[in-house]
Each structure stands twice: as C-alpha cells, then as structure tokens.
Amino acid sequence: MDETELEGLARSITELGEPGLILVATGMLHEDGLRPEKSIRALTRASLMRLFEVNAVLPALVAKHLSPLLQRNQPAIFAAVSARVGSIGDNALGGWHAYRASKTALNMLIRGVAIELRRERPRAICVALHPGTVVSPLSAPFLGSNHAALSPDESARRMLLVLDDLDLADTGGFFAYDGTRLPW
Numbered sequence: 001m002d003e004t005e006l007e008g009l010a011r012s013i014t015e016l017g018e019p020g021l022i023l024v025a026t027g028m029l030h031e032d033g034l035r036p037e038k039s040i041r042a043l044t045r046a047s048l049m050r051l052f053e054v055n056a057v058l059p060a061l062v063a064k065h066l067s068p069l070l071q072r073n074q075p076a077i078f079a080a081v082s083a084r085v086g087s088i089g090d091n092a093l094g095g096w097h098a099y100r101a102s103k104t105a106l107n108m109l110i111r112g113v114a115i116e117l118r119r120e121r122p123r124a125i126c127v128a129l130h131p132g133t134v135v136s137p138l139s140a141p142f143l144g145s146n147h148a149a150l151s152p153d154e155s156a157r158r159m160l161l162v163l164d165d166l167d168l169a170d171t172g173g174f175f176a177y178d179g180t181r182l183p184w
C-alpha cells in the first residue's frame, strides 16, 4: 500500500467519522524465497529490505496518515501488532534477524508516535502489542507441536481486552496479549 492509497483510505475513513481505535495488524515473517534466518550468515539485503518495508515502513505510514484521524475529544487508541521477538531486552535466542529487527524498528516508531500524540491528542493512547503465538499462515511453518498457540479470535479478543484496560500512563508501551508489559 503506497501513500496515495493511504491518503484515499484516510479520506474514506473521514467520511465515516472519527475512529476511536486504529489497530494495524499487518505483518510478514516469510514468503516465497524468504525464510527467517537461523544465523547472520543467512541474512540477505533482500530479506532485510522486504521485512522492514512490510513490518516497519508500512505501519509507520499508516500512523502518519491515519493517527491524525483519531477522535480528539474522547479517549482513542492507535495500536500496532508487533512481536515479542522484536524486544531487544527479551532476545535470548538470536536468529530471525530481519524479522526481529523490523519489529524492533516498528516498536521505536510506535514509541515516537505516542510522544507526538501525547501533545496533539492528549486523550489518545499509542502502543505496540504482542499477539501471542497464534495459529495463522505466518506462524504455520514454525508451530510444530505447539498446542498452546492461540486461535486468531482468542488472540484478538485478548488484545482488545488489554487495550480496554490501558490508561493514559500506558501510552508508548509494549504489551503482550495477557496484559504483561514487555521490555523494549
């Protein structure tokens, strides 16, 4: 989605009114010819560029074009689905370099948007979310015998509960689907 399309999307949303919640749930871990790296030796320019484009650049541009639409006089939320593996503090395993780094970049962008929103929309909250390990096309090749993976509905339900529980002091934070605050 390019910026012209996002401008069009912003116009369509404006016609519907001021949103109270914008939740960006796009993301990519793999596609044809792109697999998460087990080692830095497997890293390629192409995989880094592709995952940064989808996981960081796109949500950042969504924030640019859509966060100004958030309702001003009521509480409002801008949230992006990130991933726990994007936490620098939580990275004990290594690997998945391009995906991890692209989500870390997303987290920084969300933090920056939160700071701007605090000035421009004092009733708005902006956070990054970890959805849990969720059964989806993104996770399918890596789930193995992980029977604890959440269904998409359950993950979405839990994330919405977390968003419901946030207050203004939480803006700029990184939260898991169970409400835990994650380290950057």
Ligand SMILES: NC(=O)c1ccc[n+]([C@@H]2O[C@H](COP(=O)([O-])OP(=O)(O)OC[C@H]3O[C@@H](n4cnc5c(N)ncnc54)[C@H](OP(=O)(O)O)[C@@H]3O)[C@@H](O)[C@H]2O)c1
Pocket (backbone or CB within 6 Å): 001, 025, 026, 027, 028, 029, 054, 058, 081, 082, 083, 084, 130, 131, 132, 133, 134, 135, 136, 137, 138, 139
């Ligand atoms: N599943 C997990 O265990 C897990 C764990 C941690 C974090 N996450 C994060 O959760 C989010 C949702 O992932 P998911 O598991 O639901 O994966 P998914 O089923 O593969 O969904 C990814 C979504 O992103 C969209 N997307 C991908 N590239 C795009 C692009 N260039 N432009 C526009 N849309 C694009 C896809 O649209 P199309 O269907 O049209 O391609 C799809 O709707 C992602 O941010 C992911 O990183 C997932």
